[in-house]
Amino acid sequence: MNSKKLLLVGDNPFHGISHLSQERATSRGNDLTHPSYAADLVRKSLENGADGFMFTVSETTLSILRIISQGEGRNRPQLYAIVPYAYEFVRLAVLAGGVPGLAMKLAQQIAFSGNWKAIVNGLRGVIGTDPASLLRSYILYEASRLKSSAGKKATLASILLHEVVTDMALALNIDWLFRTHIEFMLDCRIKPGFETRNFAYLVKKFEEWGIDFRKVVIAAPFNPLGFQMCPSRDECEEALTRTPEAEVIAFSILAAGYLKLPEAIEYIANLPNLSGLAVGVSKEHHARETFRLLKEKL
C-alpha cells in the first residue's frame, strides 16, 4: 500500500499551454492566463485537496502567488518552483540577438534587484569565470522573487531546474551543475529538484555520479500511455523501482489531456515510489472534481 501522495496544481494552462492541441490553447483565450482567474483556480484546488502548486517562475505565476498570499484560505501551500522560465529566456535571447544579449539582460535584472548575495555571487562568477557562482547568483535572485511574492503563508518546498537545463546538462555530462544545485539548495534549506523528460537516463547518471536520491526531488512524466516517458514507459517504470528514496513527482499524468483522470489514477495508484503528482486545471469545476477525486483515490 502506498502512502498518501502529494497533490500539486500544475501551471501549464496558466501559460496558455496545451500539449494536446496548441490550437485549443490559443482558442481558449486570455482568461486562463489572467492571474486573478488562475489564482482562483489554484485556491479552489487547494480547498478541494491539493497540497500545493508546481509552477515555472514567471511574471504570471509570481502574480498568482501575490494574489493567493493576500487572500483568505488554506494556509501554507507547498510551492514547487521550476527555474528558469525557458520560454521567456528563449524569447529574450531572440529579442536581444542571442546568448550574450540574454546574459546582459539577466545581469541587469539581478543588478537592479538589490539582492546583494545574488550580486556578489554574480560578480564572482563573471570575474572568475565561475559558472557555479553564476548559478548560485541566479537561484538567489529567483528565490528572493519567489519569497517576496509568495509571502509567509506559503512554504517554498523545492526549487527545480527546468527540463531544458536538466536534460542538456545530463546529455553533456555536466555533473557539477547537479552537485552545485543540490549543495546550494540544501544550504538554503530548500529541497533541490530537477525536472526531466528523460527520467531513466537521469536515474542512470545519478547512480553513476553517486548522487544521493534522498536529497532530491525529481519531476518527470508518468502516464499509462508512456507519452514522453523516454526512452520508454518500461524503462522509466524500472528506473522508478530503483529510486525508493527520491521524492519523485509525476507530471503529464493525463498525457497532455489525451487520457481521462480515472485512467491516470488507476495507473498512478499502482506505481511504486511515486511521492506525488502535478496536474493542471482550466475551469473551476475541473479544479473541484479533479482534486476531490485524486484525494479520494490516492
Add this chain to the structure above:
Amino acid sequence: MKAKVAVVGLGKMGLLHASILSVLDDVELVALCEKSTLVRRFSKRIIQGVSVVADLAELYGMGLDAVYVTTPLPSHLPIIKAIYTKGIAHNVFVEKPLASSYAEAEELCNLTRNEGGVNMVGYNRRFSVTFRKAKQILDEGTLQEPSFFEGYAYSSDFLGAKMGSKTSSRGGVISDLGCHVVDLALWFFGQLEVERAKLESLIGSDSEDSAYFKVRASGGPLALEGEFKSSWCMESYRLPEIGLLVKGSNGTMKVDEDKVELKLDDGRSFLWHKHDLGDDVSFFIGGTEYLREDELFIGSILDGSNAEPSFQTACKVEEIIDQVKRVKENSRGNEQ
C-alpha cells in the same frame, strides 16, 4: 564506428544539437566553435572533454566527419564555404534556412555538387509524426487530387517588440518561421510558383514581420492553388504554430504539430494525435523531431546514403522566398 562531429555556433540551436549528438551512440562530439569570447570562456568551464575554439580554422586537422552550422543566417554561406574549401569536413548540417538569398543557396548547392558528401538543412517539421502522417495520406491518394491548400506559420516571438529588435539577422518572418511551412508544402506537392505576395513591416521599416502570398503548382499535372500566411507578431502563440489545410477532390485534411484530421466526402472522418503515431524517441530534448533529424544525418554519413532535406531540396524554399520578394516588388511598381 563513430562519426566525429563539431558544432559551430553556441546559441540555442547549437546547444540543442550538441546535447543530442552527445547522447547518440555513434557520435563523438569533438569540438565546439563560438566567436563570442564570453560564451566561449564559460563553455570551456562548463562542458568537459570537448575542445572549444574561437576560429573555424582551428577545426582543421581534427579529422572531423561532419560539422553542424548553427550560426545566424548571414554567416551560413561563408562558414560552409570555409568548411569545404579548407577541408575541415566533407559532410555539413546547417540549421534552417539554408542561406540569406536564393543566389547564396545556389552557390552552396554548386559547392556541394563538387564536394559530394552528405548535406542537410534543419527543416525539422519533416520529422514530426503528424506531418509524416499527412505526407503518407497524400502519397496514398486518400484525398485524390489536391486542389487547394492553406499553410500558416505563426508565433508571438516579436509581439510587442520595439524598433531595433534583432529581426534582420533572422532574415524576416518567411526566412525564419514561414520557411518551415513552405518546405512542408514543397515536400507535399512538389514545385510551386508565387503569383501574388504581400509583406508587412510591423516593428520597423526594414523588418519583414508578416507575409501573405498565393502560389500555384508548376511543372506538373496538378491544378493546385495555395496560400501562405505567416507572422511572428501574433497574439497568443506562445509556441510557434505551423500547419496546413488541404482540400482534395475526395475530402479535406488539417495537419499541425499536434494532430491530423481527415474528413472524407463519403462522411468518414479520422483524427490522429501525435500520441497515436508512435512519437517516441530515446532522448527527449526540445521536441522529438530534433533527435530523429540528427539520427538521420549521422546515419546517412555512416552508411553513405543521402539525407533529406538536402541543400538542393532546401534551395527550392529559397527560390520561393526570392519569388515572394520579386513579386512584391513588381506589384509595388505596378501600384506606382
